[in-house]
Amino acid sequence: MPSTPGTKRGDTAPRACANTDLALFFPAEDSPSYTKPNEQEHVAQAVCARCPLAAKTICLENALRLPAQDQWGVVGGATAAQRRTIIRGREAARMIGAAA
Template sequence: MTAVHNLPAQVPACWGVDPELFFGPADSAEGQPLFSWERQALRVCASCPLQAACLAEALKFPRDEQYGVIGGMTAGQRQMLLRTSRRQPSRSSATDTARNRRWLMQAAVRLHQAGHGPREIAGRLHVGERRVQRWLAAHRAEGVA
């Protein structure tokens, strides 16, 4: 029997899936209906144990270098997340749309579930640390409600 030492502790859900599923002929634009290939790819990501870390890596790239479905978000969703978080660095949420806030909160929760602390999450999402703490507290409260 061959010992397998190099397999990661957690296997990504896209392991062995055709990469073309995640990169279609065109990405849906921000806020527009998703293409069917994007919905299929999102279903794969939804069961992935590495989704938060994968999303965090994807968000390191600039908006104009976002393509395909990565980390449980389409390119358009990641672009909107990056645009919103960078334009409104830490304070007023008055001009946030409800959808943008939801994506930011979801990203913060995923990063937290992957073991990142509020300060690091705030840095990655370009929002204030207190805001992240509020989101995480709200998520915990939802979990016990």
């Protein structure tokens, strides 16, 4: 199991969340709203905001490899609802590109 949200073994970038309880990033209930994260998601996003850009990007891209329906918690500074929106946008862009 990864030691911090969105990481894979072998990632070496420093992480703001390294000494933070993972339960903060994975609340019992995700906010369904893209624009209105719940209080716990806000706190987790604040931890992610302190992370170096490279580390946050690694976490987010690793999380975006999962299907939209498997998104949960805050990873790479984005809530599950925000990541689902990103994934759907990327899928739509691929479909448009394939049709062109």
